[in-house]
Amino acid sequence: MRVFLKLLATFLISMTVGTNSLVLCAPISPASQQIPRQGTLTTEEGEWAKIAWSYFQNNVNEQTGLAGAQPNYSPFTMWDLSAHIAAIISAYHLQLIDKREFDSRVRKILRWFTSMELFRGDLPNQFYSADNGRMVDWANQPGELGWSALDLGRLLTWLKILKERYPEYSELVDRGIMRWNWSKLLDRDGTMFGASYYQRDENNLIHYAEGRLGYEEYAARGFLLWGANTDAASAVDPYSTITVYGVPIPFDAREPENLHAPNFVVSESYILDGIEHNWDIPGDTNSNVNKHSDPLQAEFAWRIYKAQEARFLNTGILTARTEDAVDKPPYFVYGTILGYGTPWATLSHEGKSMPELACLNTKAALGLWVLFKSDYTDLLAEAVTTLYEPGKGFYVGRFEETGLLNKAITLNGNGVIMEILLYKTIGKLLTYSGQKSHWDKFFKSNTLPRKALPPWKYQPSITIHKFDP
């Protein structure tokens, strides 16, 4: 009997040893539906927030309260400013800064915002310098360039989030926006217009409909929040799809009329729409992260995710694509899911193919991670969260081809990562206080006709002619 027991024990032990040595990694199962990650941050995720926040600890100018788009690069856009505001709000919520520091940082920005120089006195210029808050070009030289409606659209979203969450700043925010001249920004149909000097000739300002499917709908939400009509911009039509790994990827079917409207499909616009607006129509006070009142945008975002997951499952290449900076010429590329009809094209602003600069992008990977809970996004997070420089912030990403680091560090990238982590803890970022602000009360009885404000009154009579030599 004893011998038998001994044998049995040996047998059982060898069985367990055998099975241990045969344990295989669970295969990556594709996600079947969009499930956002929600909950308090783990210790590790808290570390990520600290890393991203370190950009804003190091690169904000003490005097102006403004931050350049990259370390040692002072120019910044209104898109970057939005990310800056997002980062400050996130840092406060994630308890990286106290109320006093939050207030001081916000007030510095609003002080500048309510007195900033405007392009031709009308609208925010494309670039400002963090050194002195003046209008500059991309080389940090004083000068005017024009405005970007997409950048302003995102800024309007974040100013709205700021004033709804912290009504104490709402009057300053409203007054700043009331300085803008809206008469060249949106036409009667609700198309957004940007403007630039043609070849920097000050007598030759060209106006163009800005934005294509993705960014256009995202930016339009900002204008809609402030009462503008954005019917044309918010409409997804005309769009078409190209099937990538069995996933129909939507893209803008309009002709790319000029360099200001490339129809590149990237992750960022869909991710930002997801975390800031929850793919909800502006004005929808829904705060349930599993319900979306603009289900078509949610569906598009889902497809953008699925295509990238499918690329990994089909090629083994970790994929999270978006436009971003590069640490070598041309310094900025669009890493697309679909660019000018080519899947996975990496293109310069001029449309030149640069496949060697394709990146696994940090902010896109974390954006997908937070919005689409899946095995694949677990891997993405694991792969990108080592991509940072201690005390400086997250890098843009890792080159797909060489595996080397893309060592550019950007304001926008780190700001987006902060808001991603905030989304994980509190869900949809845009909430409504239900209070009437200075803006609502002022325009109840007043108008600013020379600035075409309020938009709901003057926009129906605006016609903007495209001008493109």
Next chain:
Amino acid sequence: MKLTPPIRDILLLVALLIQLSACHHSLDEKTLFAPVRSFVSIPYRHGELNDVELQTASKAWAYFDRTFFPETGLPQGAVGSDVVTMWDIGSYLAAMVSARRTNVLDKITFDRRMTSVVHWLNSMELNDYGLPNKFYNARTGQMIQGDGKPGQDGFSALDIGRMLIWLRYVRNEFITYATAIDRAVLRFNFRNILDSDGLLHGAARTSDGPIKLFREGRLGLQQYAALGFKLWGFNVNQSLSIRHQSAITIFDHWLPFDNRPTGNPAQFAAVTTRMAMLAGLEFGFAVPHSKKSGKNSFMRKLADAVYLVQKARFSQQGRLTARDSHLMDHPPYYVIDSIFVNGAPFATIDNKGNYVPEAAIISIKAAYAMWALYDSPYTDALIEALAPIYDEYGGWFSGTYEKNGAINRVITLDCNAIILEALAFKAFGVLINHSETKGYWEKQLNDNNFEQQGLPPSSYQKEFQPLLESDKARPTP
């Protein structure tokens, strides 16, 4: 004396039986060379690392901080020597993984180091065989010959095998580097390094000049290196099978050795500590993806024998023994410090086969390998004896000379990597688990054809040409 028929018949029968049983024995090597004990019942060393061990690990990792060239991403093969082999790259990967696991190396440095070495692997020059050259210059990343001059010097299947083991492990465990590692291995041409049966080939300069292919590998490391090719999908059954094996009894312990001739280029069938113990640290003496556990495998018995013979030398002669091939800072620079070679126990030879008994050392890497695999007072004593021999500028010295106790002041990558492996083994058990992730490699082999390179193995390995065994006619020792 005249025997009566019945007695004669009985005697004949007995004689016949004896003859039969002898016949049977000579046919079955295992029975003939059956060891006194089939395995040692000493358990692996296991448990959390204490402060001293963590410091040991930090000191070992300091070697890699000390010898690192950021431009190439490679460490020196030894302090003061820029020569680096694929074996060293494999050891470097093992060291990084082990240091990371024991938390001696932080996540960020690990990532930067891994990124740069994987990038180098993707951009390094390959030799005319389409394989990594035997030697590279760590400072410039260029191919060099054994004497340090630029140029090719063949390749080593054993070195590449070790590197493939660790590349496979890193790509399975760390998704970040998976695609880049797969790309690097997809550059190799496997047609000359293996044959259709899975025997390993190397290429080296022969004594008469030109580089030629030869069957590479002797008992122990041949089986170990073959696992690297197995992990990447090749059939290596012939390399894994235990043949050409004889045994000798030293201090009453059975010790198997490879009975093949030295050949040209010379391959000494020396019994050293690493020949079985690397397979122990990394695979637990088992063959990956096979159902057999390592508990009773031949490799385990080999390791036990190597341990027992060295321990017996200590208990019977009072001489601490931990033998492995090693480097020295004076001629002949490289010695095979064996437990058994060329028919002589505890012989130390240079790479031409000359005896250099004064070069024998108590090797720190052999000591740590045994320390991890055999939790015994003997291995404790070895480590205690070697505890003070580290360099304040980073890294552990190779060992102490048996003849006078002086320190062998050479500091090598190999030593420090094995120390890190041994410590990680203590903390986490067998280093390489068997998990597999499908990725770029599988997809590429599925979708594309790399006929020139002999990939995928399932389609082309059967076409690989065998080498003629030119040394077959020579007598075996």
